[in-house]
Amino acid sequence: MNPLLMIAITTGILSGLWAWVAVSFALLSWAGFLGCTAYFACPQEGVRGLQLSLLSCCSGVFWATVIIQGSALAPHFEIAGYLLTGVVAFFMCIQARQRWLGFIPGTFIGACTTFAGNGNWQLVGTSLLIGLIFGYAMKHSGLWLAARFSHRPPEK
Template sequence: MDSLFALSLTTAIFCGIWSALSSSLGLIAWAGFAGCTSFFAAGGKSKGFKKAILTNLSGVFWAMISIKICQYIEIEHIGAITTAVITFIMCIQAKIKFLDFIPGTFIGSVSTFAASGNWKAVALALILGGILGYICESTGIWLFEVLNKKDNTK
């Protein structure tokens, strides 16, 4: 079994479990998958986990700022103006090392908008999704190593 097969197998198992459990626990399943995707896209391992979580939550924050501005300021094109300003901020914050995974910020933001501003549910699902990704990766590595060690002892 090669490493990609091992990772694919453990990812399939744990994502299936997430899919089954998340809805029954009242969690947003797709937002969890967004968090899991962020984990892998950020490079995986503990560094990717930190980057994914921090940038996802940053995106949630910026989406809520945008939503609140649009709720309280009633001028023409406020949505477009807010989008432009917040988009700039979400990109430029990448100058800060721990916020330099721009796609993670956009994943958090878009997820918040898609959930109609339910930021608490989105934040929780994104964090759990990051944990899901970490579990998928670490168990895939473990499975590969266990099976590879067995093959080398023959």
């Protein structure tokens, strides 16, 4: 069976489930979908990819919080916030020298999600984390189904 088709099916089912979970528990559904996106975009597969995505996204949440809090210290000097953003963006990229923070897009996904979530890092972090888990489940349940159906004897 076509793996892409199976991933599409499981992604559709689990996306609907995620939407329900997000509303039921007052989470940010869009942030969870960004978590799914981070997992699907990660160059690593499996649990290693989940870990790399998680750590990178969490570091982005941290860095965005640094920018938000740091900029609030000098509210009358907009240039300070711009400079801080530039310095932090440098660190967001250079941290990728550490293997476990090497997924730069995940870092930026975490940061952008935090900005869009008005700095509510607890809600953003929870939504991203659950979304990452859903992304992992979407892909791997689809791959599991594809492997299961590919070993099935042909129908008569």
